[in-house]
Amino acid sequence: MSSNSSAPLLEVEGLKKHYDVKGGLFKPDATVKAMDGVSFKLERGKTLAVVGESGCGKSTLARVLTMIETPTDGALRFDGEDILSLGKDAAKVLRQKIQIIFQNPYGSLNPRKKVGSILEEPLIINTDISKEDRKQKSLAILQKVGLRPEHYDRYPHMFSGGQRQRIAIARSLMLDPKVVVADEPVSALDVSVQAQVLNLMMDLQQDMGLSYVFISHDLSVVEHIADDVMVMYLGKAVEYGRSEDVFSNPQHPYTQALLSSTPRLNPEHRREKIKLEGELPSPLNPPSGCAFHARCRFARDQCHKEQPQLLDAKSGKVACFAVEQAWSFD
């Protein structure tokens, strides 16, 4: 395997995932464009956050990145190497380097298996190290995520939500991955526990030099943990840039609305509320032109007809005609 240190660790170009839906007897078959042309670069040791409402394709992205599903189209490069063109065996080695933490720790751990065997399963499948070494490794990782050696022989139901998520994190680290895709890792947890798990994730990133793709709908968490942010709407990225820029100066009207509707504790941090009418359109029947036009306060004729492209803006990239052509609003 060649390692190209100048290339970004993970590079994604025009990634698409379409699902065919059978219409049944009376309706024609249809295609759901769950993810429709997503591109980004993830640098070593950095965190990219993917933000959006339910149905915008962020979990599909996670599944495609970890090769649980094969994309319909697009390129996926890890360390400069195109994963999708590799043979089965080479892909199997590469996919060890990209691991995932699932959303709900109550659903993602097998209740019939002890913590030890949950952690060792990836080792049994992917490596041929001895039983003794496997146990040593599990115990070392358990300690790293803040659990005790005696937890090795327990079942998942004996743990609280925060501890379970620690086990899920430990499992994702068993194969020494380079990239960890975290799909809403803290949204099922209480506030005080959420902070513990976020701290753990940041510590592990420093210790092990991990890169995260952090998928979340909670903007205050994202603001804290992310280096880069990508905002998605109906399968497409609408804004992509450095975290500070996106949060201090959101440019796409959807990002602006999203930020303004997030409740804030401190009255000084509150933004003027931008009310969004209506709901996320169905990906089965997406609107023509810009997907956001029906809810957008700036929409003009052009937005109904043409699709804006993700282009360079003052900072980062934005897919919006209003930004592209610098429409003025009074």
Place this chain on the structure above:
Amino acid sequence: MELLEVKNLCVEFGSEENPFRAVDQVGYTVSRGEVVGIVGESGSGKSVSSLSIMGLIDYPGRVTADSMLFNGQDLQKLSDKERRKITGADIAMIFQEPMSSLNPCYTVEFQISEALKIHQGGTRKWRRERVIELLEQVGIPDPKSRLSNYPHQLSGGMSQRVMIAMAIACEPILLIADEPTTALDVTIQAQIMDLLLDLQKQKNMGLVLITHDLALVAEAADRVIVMYAGQVVESGPAEELFSTPKHPYTQALLRSLPESSVGQDRLDALPGVVPGAFDRPTGCMLSPRCAYATERCHNEQPHIQGDKIRQVRCFTPLDANGEPVQ
């Protein structure tokens, strides 16, 4: 007069000899036109305490209270029949998950008019008009076409609007909203909160807003009650409570929010977890997790103290600088 006045409310589950107190000596008041937020993590008893006001705690749960006055009437002293007249009409509740709280077998019209039929009667035609009017009030476009819809045909935000329509059908004066926006996306959450607060102002209702989202409460509520392990640990006016918390738990919760540690690498996490049914500590419930705990905290339970406006359950409440007063 207060709209709702609860004193010393306890809810117990399990055996008589070794009961588990899900709600422990909770007391609060709600006046007309006031928004009271109840915050706490899961397992803090915030939902159970409001369910007991609605009379929805069944055997083997046991509800006891010194008084549970609604509009001057003690709810505990009423017969079941009299109580049913009040709940659903004068006191209404919005439940957490709109998708699973609606009955999948009945249409939207049936479910909303059910409450109308029981409490107000009227002709079928009148009820249908009233349902359309209600759906319009909660901002559902083209309400007539929605009447014959089943819950699975509605999105999450829509279902929550239907739940709200159902709750306000009989013009309640007290509305209890249990995590009304937890299952919804942020932009939809903002829409639903706007709607709830608008309705609350319009009809001058008392609103009890139960949630785990501190920022949401900070924006919406007039007064806030913080619960931990079944007890009220602190209560007071929203602004004051969030700017100068007096209880170490409130302080720790606020500090653990990412918003509070802007520019820092780490979040100020509160160690440990909320105690469950079998590992409740002796003494103060927070003592194993509290940064300021003393010998006394581990052995003795503090009582809630303070005036009517600001109360705190701690031996050494925090001062304006966030340090404990000895």
